[in-house]
Amino acid sequence: MSNQPIQAFEPPYLMAVFTSVRTEVEGGYPETAARMESLVKEIPGYLGHENAHTPGGLDITVAYFRDRAALEAWRTDPEHRAAKAQGIKEWYESYTLHVGTVERSSGFVRGS
């Protein structure tokens, strides 16, 4: 994943904010996370995603989609659903998901 923020898209678009704290169960997690990262890119209308992780603390992933159909395709993807079920069973201590429509976006890149 790039070290720079993804640039703003033209509104409206959708974003899904997933904030989580992990359990200490590691088994299968990195492989599944890598698989999800590659799988979501196949969704038509997927725009991008970014992640930040405080060591030992909160993880925030934000995924961006062009429209509701794209987000629904990802939400209902069978492999993604199976990963979520496994996450509840083993990998997440807690998480919160916020899904909404972006109405305004802006950005700044130094020297550009």
Next chain:
Amino acid sequence: MSNQPIQAFEPPYLMAVFTSVRTEVEGGYPETAARMESLVKEIPGYLGHENAHTPGGLDITVAYFRDRAALEAWRTDPEHRAAKAQGIKEWYESYTLHVGTVERSSGFVRGS
């Protein structure tokens, strides 16, 4: 800031996702960040915020507001505006801001 994700609020509410990468300029930043963290809590309709930071990499802050008036109060706060101007001048290599309305939210807490 808590080590757990903020729990979901009752939609609709607003969220502002701020993703950034810092410059190496440190002067004044921690004090201003702490001041902003305390200042935003005074905004009527401010619901909470959370942050994750990958060492040497991306920082993601998400702030939640009950309604547009609350978000506008924060956006136009004079001290916040001054901090943003200083951030562009010195502290940020790049950033992107995505502001939108949350239409759906959910969460999970292990053992609850």
